[in-house]
Amino acid sequence: MDPLNPIDPSQISQTLTSGRAMQVEQLARRGEILKASQEFESYFLSYLMKIMRETVPQGTLTSNRMGEMYFSFYDEELGNRAAQAGGFGLSQYMLASIADQETAAKTPPPPPSLS
Secondary structure, three states: OOOOOOOOHHHHHHHHHHHHHHHHHHHHHHHHHHHHHHHHHHHHHHHHHHHHHHOOOOOOOOOOHHHHHHHHHHHHHHHHHHHHOOOOOHHHHHHHHHHHHHHHHHOOOOOOOOO
């Protein structure tokens, strides 16, 4: 170590590298959470379409097994596309909720009162 420069450059490099690695890890985790929340919203919307379709009287297309299978695929794809287009905000609500929980977990508890 240089006596004129008490800071070791290799330690700075290691600190920066580990900080970037943590940021990349957090971004990857956030991406996984985003994907999972979008998949959940997609499944939810598909299921919602299926349940709503059950309330409609059956016609000639849906009265057989092939019609049921067709609409099953149709509802699933409709849910997927709706979720990819932004859905109705369920995935964004889930992300905000998780972010709030992470922030609360990082915030230290208040000190105990003396009274």
